[in-house]
Amino acid sequence: MPVLEDTTLESEMEQFERDMNWIYTHYETLKREYPNEFVAVFNQTLVAHSPDIESLIASVQPRFGQQVGNIAIKFIYAEPPAIVLTPQ
C-alpha cells in the first residue's frame, strides 16, 4: 500500500472527519429539519443548508474561500434511497 506520512495533511483530514462524523451522529435531527437538502458543517457547526448544491456552495464560498474543500457536505435523504448505483 502506498503510504504517505504528513501530519499537517492528516490533521486537516481529521478535522474533516470530525465534521462528517458530526453529521452522521446528528443525522436524525438533520433529517427532521432539512429533509432532502444538502448540509454543510465546519468545526462541528452547521454553516449552511440548501436543496440545491450550487446555491449551497455559493452561500459558503464568500466566507470560506478555498477552504470550501474542508467543509463536510452531505445530502440528507428524507427516506433511504432505493438507487442502484452501478453505472452503465
Added chain:
Amino acid sequence: MKIECRRDPGSPYLMVWARLECDAYGIRCGTEFAIDTGSPMAILSYPQAVSCLVPLDKLAKALKPIRIGGVVADAYILPDVKLLFRTTERGKLFAHHMAHLYVLGPTRTQMQLPVPGILGADFLDQFTFISFSKQRGGRVFITDEDIKLSL
C-alpha cells in the same frame, strides 16, 4: 494497514471518507464515496464536483454519458488524481493515484435524488473487506493485509 468504512445513517451505502487532490486544477477537497463492488470504476458525482470546485468546463468530455441510479449525465475526465485516506495507523495515510477519474456533469434527465460518488473495482481490487460483525452495527474495514481464507 486498514481503512475504516462507515455505515451511512441515511442510506444503505457503505461509505469511505477521503481527500481528493488534483494539482492541475488546484483541487484539495474532503469528500466521501460509496463502496460499489459492482462498478468497474470510481466516479465523482455532480454534487461532489460542485463542492470540490471542479471546473467541468475545462475538462475533456468522455466519449459517452454515464447512466447511474436512474440518472443520465455527461461524464468528464479529471486527470492525474490522488485520493488520500486516513488509516488505522496514526500518522499514516494511504495514497491512491488515478490517471483519470470520471466526473458526472449535471443530469440530463428530470431531477431525482442525488447519487453519491462511488469507488469501484479500479480501487477496490487491491483490498480485502473485513467485517467485525455484531447484531447491530459492527465495524467494516478494507485492508491490504494478507488475509488467509479457507473456503
